[in-house]
Amino acid sequence: MSAASPVPKKLRRTQAERSDSMRSRLLEATLQSLAEDGYAASTLSSIVRxxxxxxxxxxxHYPNKQALMLDAAEDLLRRTYRQLGELLLSIGDEDDRLTRLVEAAWDQVFSTPLFHxxxxxxxxxxxxxNLADALRERLKRVQSVFAPAVEHYFEPNPKLGGTSKADLHALFQQLSCFLVGLxxxxxxxxxxxxxQAHLALWARQAGLVMKARKGVRLPPPRPEAWPRKS
Incomplete structure (x- = not known):
């Protein structure tokens, strides 16, 4: 009778891995609590449970509620950036990219319970x-990361000579404000x-001054790192 095969030892997680896991659980619980219960009802005790x-x-990890909320907000903004990047890359038809981006961004990001x-x-x-100041700084960091992606996928419409790269960025900031308001x-x-009518109208209006670049099949250059917290 052959000897039983030795049971492989379960690798222990490092302290850093355990810390990251704990932090992820707290952030996920915070976002779910905000979406389902609202800000006032999202107490530290309820989030811990x-x-x-x-x-x-x-x-x-988080000595007070504000620290936890701000890190959760940054985590959500990172997710949103990644999702929008994946959406842009998945839309192959340049002629329809802007319309499809607006619709997909609404369906897959801004209208979801998590975005609440x-x-x-x-x-x-x-x-x-204090919360407003912190959110303002986090939005600046997101915009600094997203700006190169805008220029990678879109360009000014040459039919309107006054349109510039600055206009492109302004239009996408307007899109963000529009979708958040919606x-x-x-x-x-x-x-x-x-x-859907509102989404289509914005895309038509923006399409007068911008267009998708032809032949873009690769993602934009990846930022060396997410901008540091100020």
Missing amino acids: RAGVSRGAQVH AYTELLVASLRDD ATQAHLMKDRAQV
């Missing part, structure tokens, strides 16, 4: 100057067709 971690672990977490933070920042009011609109 949802994450299934100890209060000591939460205090070690960000709108909760935005509303809370109206009465919290996300806060879509539940008040009578049906999905009304939302």
Whole structure:
């Protein structure tokens, strides 16, 4: 009778891996709590219970609610950037890229329950100057990363000589504001067709001054690193 094969030892995670895992659980629980319960009801105690971690672990990583909320906001903005990048690369038809991008960004990012977490933070920042300042800095970092991607996929429409690269960036900032605003009011609109009409109208208007670059099949150059926190 042959000897039983030895059971391989389970590799222990490093302290850094355990720390990253704990932090990820807290961030995910925070975003879910914001989306489902709102900012006021998302207390540290409720988030700790949802994450299934100890209060000591939460205090070690995030000493207060604001620190946790801000890191969760940054995590959500990173996810949004990655999702939009994947969407841009997946749309192969240059003639329809702008329209499809707007529709896909709405369907896959801005209209999702998870994005409601960000709108909760935005509303809370109206009465919290520290939160507003921190969100402002995080948005600047996101824009600095997204700006090269805009120029990689789109260019000014040569039919309108006054259009510049600065206009491209301004248009995409307008798109972000438009989609965030729509996300806060879509539940008040009578049906999905009304939302779709607004999306199509923005794409048509933007298409007058910008167009997709031809032959873009590779992602934009990857930033060396996510911009540092200020």
